[in-house]
Amino acid sequence: LRRIFGMGPWIWQQYALLRLESKLRFQDKHAHDFENFDVAKYTRELWDNWVDNPENEEFRRVYYDERLGKATQKVLIQHIMKPFDLVADAANNIGEWDFDSLTFSAYTYCSLFGTGWAIPLTILAIQVALPTLIMYHNRKYVHTNDHFDHPRYDDSWQTQFEMYFYSFTCAVDASASPATDLSREQLQIQELVVQILALLYLVTIVPTSVQLYCSCLGFDDTLFSKIMAIRKSIHGKFYDRFMQRFFYVADLFMNTTYVNILYFINLTNIMQAATPLEAILNALALEYLFQIDEELGSSAWWDPSRRWIRAGSVEIILQNSIERHILKSPALFAEKYNIPVSNLIECCDGDQKLFHNFVQAERDAKDVTFMTRDEILYERCRLLSVEKNNKRAIDNFDKQVTFFGGYPIERSRIAPGKSDHAHGLFNNYRSYRTWSRWASILYLSPVPELDKEIFCGRTSVLRQELEDEVPSFMFGDCPSLTKSSFKVWRMSKDVLTLKSLGKSIMHIMRHRPHPLWVLFEILYQSLSFLCILSLALLPMFILCVIFAGFACLKDPSLVPGNLVVNS
Secondary structure (H helix, E strand, O other): HHHHOOOOHHHHHHHHHHHHHHHOEEEEEEEEEEOOOOOOHHHHHHHHHHOHHHHHHHHHHHHOOOOHHHHHHHHHHHHOHHHHHHHHHOOOOOOOOOOOOOOHHHHHHHHOOOOHHHHHHHHHHHHHHHHHHHHHHHHHHHHHHHHOOOOOOOOOOHHHHHHHHHHHHHHHHHHOOOHHHHHHHHHHHHHHHHHHHHHHHHHHHHHHHHHHHHHOOOOOOOOHHHHHHHHHHHHHHOOOOOHHHHHHHHHHHHHHHHHHHHHHHHHHHHHOOOOOHHHOOOOOOOOHOOOOOHHOOOOOOOOOOOOOHHHHHHHHHHHHHHHHHHOOHHHHHHHHOOOEEEHHHHHHHOOOOOOHHHHHHHHOOOHHOOOOHHHHHHHHHHHHHHHHOOHHHHHHHHOOOOOOOOOOOOOOOOOOOHHHHHHOOOOOOOOOOHHHHHHHHOOOOOOOOOOHHHHOOOOOOOOOOOOOOOOOOOOHHHOOOOHHHHHHHHHHHHHHHHHHHHHHHHHHHHHOOHHHHHHHHHHHHHHHHHHHHHHHHHHHHHHHHHHHHHHHOOOOHHHHHHHHHHH
């Protein structure tokens, strides 16, 4: 497609994404609310205006060439309109974007917005503190329990390993007095309960953990996985803001590594329970702990109508599609879109930030030259409502600054500033709305000459009749031959060999050279390493518990509590 039409349509795509973001609102029942706004109609009007513009004559010559046919136009439009179609589907619960049937973690909300993190941060502290205290208690229990006071145990590492191994894999009745046949029978029953629970973990928890890991990486067909795939793309391109990045890492960690660690702790707890009933209750207690963030996200007061999660999904689709770093770098923009740097800087009046200029953006936002007839009417009504101090009219004609705040939901007006991130939902790219510069650059990209670069003297290379239906394999839209399982393995291998860390640090040093981002990436890669390690060790640990438990049942003298009795 780029060989045929040049890079002009992709420049237009960036322009249209910024235009769309400036239009959308989070204001229920408003005509421009993200659920009510007709995205397809608006973007198609922008496309037609761009194609029919008198300055775009060279592109029209290729676009309407009979040798390409309408089918090629259709494929180009389908490709260029993909992010806008995703926005429309996510905003209106269309197709696979059904938010009503799923529960999302509070961390997922914060990873989408980067705001509203007070309560989720408290929940995160609770979820980390409780297992830590339980592990500390277990450690104290192992060191203070008197069933290790036996001549059989000395200071050698073999006997120390045996001591700890059997203390965590054989049922121990710490409250037992001199053992009777009944107490031994209770120990054996408890050990049998432990084996049943361990077997249950092996056949249910291990596959679920692997599936959840794949889903969090975006290798699943669920809606949650699609959202995480977009977040992963934003994370990989370093397009996200700091708190977005923090809670994305927290969301990944709490859904993968944290869950596996809890199951490790849960197994040790149920193996040290005094009775079979206590073992089962311990198993159920920690099951709730890793679901607290999901329970918060499904609370009636958190996001009752699912508007916030839909708006957040629309926001990250825009965030993933708008190439922020390229739009403020003449060198990167020239490299990607094949326009000389000197021409770009000339169109931007010598500004080395290219499209990124808050003062120019504010000036262009009030310039009727860059408005449609409806936008001119809206601007006049806005000015009149401000002049008359009509608050209801201001709310209608002036775009409201809206933040996701958790509880209570915050909607507040703030003073304009130069930071893009200080302007709330659907308002994060105000500094890039320099329409005067866009008007100059939209038509600068060179258009290929079909006779020289495509057809080369031949009558046609696209001779097939494709007017009725465009095959899905045309122009790179075919499904990848690489299976998801292989992608997971390749990504895991890159993390374990530190290849992924090296690539990320090189990217940071090129685009965002700051020590904080380097440290944060090292933390993220370390947690990813720990996640893969925990996934590998969890089934091995469960198998050890099962086999050691059967050994305890077969030979009761292995149970440390019985060693004291035999002495």
